[in-house]
Amino acid sequence: xxxxxxxxxxxxxxxxxxxxxxxxxxxxxxxxxxxxxxxxxxxxxxxxxxxxxxxxxxxxxxxxxxxxxxxxxxxxxxxxxxxxxxxxxxxxxxxxxxxxxxxxxxxxxxxxxxxxxxxxxxxxxxxxxxxxxxxxxxxxxxxxxxxxxxxxxxxxxxxxxxxxxxxxxxxxxxxxxxxxxxxxxxxxxxxxxxxxxxxxxxxxxxxxxxxxxxxxxxxxxxxxxxxxxxxxxxxxxxxxxxxxxxxxxxxxxxxxxxxxxxxxxxxxxxxxxxxxxxxxxxxxxxxxxxxxxxxxxxxxxxxxxxxxxxxxxxxxxxxxxxxxxxxxxxxxxxxxxxxxxxxxxxxxxxxxxxxxxxxxxxxxxxxxxxxxxxxxxxxxxxxxxxxxxxxxxxxxxxx
Numbered sequence: 001x002x003x004x005x006x007x008x009x010x011x012x013x014x015x016x017x018x019x020x021x022x023x024x025x026x027x028x029x030x031x032x033x034x035x036x037x038x039x040x041x042x043x044x045x046x047x048x049x050x051x052x053x054x055x056x057x058x059x060x061x062x063x064x065x066x067x068x069x070x071x072x073x074x075x076x077x078x079x080x081x082x083x084x085x086x087x088x089x090x091x092x093x094x095x096x097x098x099x100x101x102x103x104x105x106x107x108x109x110x111x112x113x114x115x116x117x118x119x120x121x122x123x124x125x126x127x128x129x130x131x132x133x134x135x136x137x138x139x140x141x142x143x144x145x146x147x148x149x150x151x152x153x154x155x156x157x158x159x160x161x162x163x164x165x166x167x168x169x170x171x172x173x174x175x176x177x178x179x180x181x182x183x184x185x186x187x188x189x190x191x192x193x194x195x196x197x198x199x200x201x202x203x204x205x206x207x208x209x210x211x212x213x214x215x216x217x218x219x220x221x222x223x224x225x226x227x228x229x230x231x232x233x234x235x236x237x238x239x240x241x242x243x244x245x246x247x248x249x250x251x252x253x254x255x256x257x258x259x260x261x262x263x264x265x266x267x268x269x270x271x272x273x274x275x276x277x278x279x280x281x282x283x284x285x286x287x288x289x290x291x292x293x294x295x296x297x298x299x300x301x302x303x304x305x306x307x308x309x310x311x312x313x314x315x316x317x318x319x320x321x322x323x324x325x326x327x328x329x330x331x332x333x334x335x336x337x338x339x340x341x342x343x344x345x346x347x348x349x350x351x352x353x354x355x356x357x358x359x360x361x362x363x364x365x366x367x368x369x370x371x372x373x374x375x376x377x378x379x380x381x382x383x384x385x386x387x388x389x390x391x392x393x394x395x396x397x398x399x
Contacts, residue, residue, distance in 0.1 A: 010034040010054075011313065012075060012090045012106075014082040015046035017393060019335070019378050022386045023086050025051035026307035034080065034082070038072065043393060045231065045378075045386035061090045063170050065162070069094050070288045076105045083107045083316040085309065086271065086293040089159045089177065091272030092116060096292075097164070107316040110270040112291060118266060119290040120159040122204045129287045132278075134258050136287050137206040142195065148188045151208040151353040154181040156198060159292075166201050177200055182240065182351045188197070208353055209286050213241060214252070214276045217301060219311050219323075220268040225324040226315055229306040230256055237338045238345035239362070240354045244297055245338025246369055249304040249331045255285045271295075271312060297335070299377040304331040327397055332373040337394065339366050 007020075011028060015021035015037050022045055029035050029051035036053065037046045040060040056075060061068035072094065076084060078102070083106045086092040095102055096116040102108065111119070118124055128141035143152060158165040161175040169175070178198060181334045197203055213233040219226045235246035237345050259274040275288040275293040298308055306327035314322050357389050378387045 006041040006082055008034040009082050009192055009222065010030070010036055010071070010080040012036045012038060012081060013046065014041040014072075015044045015082070015088050016041070016088055017044055017175045017390070018087070018296050018392075020294050020296050020298055021046040022049055022378070022383075023089065023302060024085050024294065025049045025309055026299075026380070026383060027302060028313060029053060031310060031313075033114055033313060036075065036081070038075065042069070043389060045389045045393075048385035048389040050383050050385065052154070053192065055070075061094070061147075062174055062176065065174050065286050067172075069098060070130075073098070073101060076102055076263050079210075081106055081383070083109055083313070085312060086110050088293060089120070092292045093120070093160060093162060099224075100326075101205075106339050107318075108269070108355070109312055109316040111268055115120070115266045115268060116292055117164065118145075119292045121165070122155060122157050122289060123299070124385065125290065126206075126287075128265070129262060130191040132261055134262060134287050135148050135284055137209050139204055139206050141202050142191055143202055145205055147179055148183075149186055151184045151185050152205045153208055154183055154194055154198075155202045156180075157201060157204045159289075161199060161201060182353060184352045196382070206288075208279050209279050211286075213244070213281045213288075214250075214255050214278060214285070215244070215247075215295065215297075216256055216274040216276065217295060217298075217308065218272050218274070218314060219308060220263055220270060220272065221315055221320060223264055223267040225260055226320055227306060227308070227311050227323055228256065229301050229304070231300060234332070235365070236313070236341055237335075237341045238349065238351070240345070240349075242336065243335075245295055245335040246366075246373075247332065247340055248373075249300060249306075249327060249329055251329055253389065258285055258287065262290070267354055271308065297333070297377065300331065300333045300380060301327065303333060303375060304328045331375075332369075333375045333377050334370060334373065336388065337376050339370070342350075342366065 004097050013024045025035050036054045058071045059067035095110045096113045126136045129136045215231040218228045232250045233244040236242040273291045276285045304327040311323045
């Protein structure tokens, strides 16, 4: 653990094995913001970045939630620390749940706990969206489903399992997000087995909408949008979808209005990405979920001119008037490791109710898109070590 202070303004950036923490460092450190990376792992890519000014090892929030919270709060009391960037669902949960305690020491850039609870509960959030006349795929808890002839997906109800959401966890522990389960249509599944796979909580089910996924990204200041952008997903990490690995910046007033309507209703404060899917047949946008943190593909926005890590810093430092809300359409980037995951899914996996491309078609699409848009999120000649660390982690631990 590095314990150093100085005459500078510092930001705490929690990190796991996602690239979003690295994106924050590459945005903030060159602007003379002292970056403090915290993690329970000693081999996260962010620790390898040349823009990581300080490294702090923390207890695992999943194994010892109270110890992690107290360690994060203790670091926030340092006189040089100005704010914390929510990079994970867990950190958004902790910062919102203990908002008043953190607000005594740093500037708050995250929502109230009431807003966050709604955003992290897939069932409640779907009901809120419906009341706002925002289209939502039919959403039910698994134990409410009676019609199994539809194309359904079972998803974790809560963005993470914590004591405020479920009552069966060991004291002081929590659990992260689990992969969704694509259900075979036409027959009732073993619901008990699905609940067991979801660690004992009853998940939600949603009707599958075939189409293109969109992500409305936003930085809000107490219910008012400060900067927004829109990403269209061109390829996910599997042929069924999932995290985007090839995407581009775009504009669409219809879905942008839907995203703003929802976040404004929640009186949102801070960063969020609101996920939608555009139905191939009807052209209608359906709301899926909210991620109450900085998103994994934020380097796409930064490349297009929407520098959310720096905009977040400006807002929390009372410099909102310096934020440029514009960005360039048509900019596209790849997550190289994710493209390999996509091809692997074509070779190895079969998802019910999802059309599977041939490996030849999939390989050609990946190769041609990389040729046309040779821009990558993780790979950087200026800062190569995080990518190298990511490769080592993948080879050694499958991360």
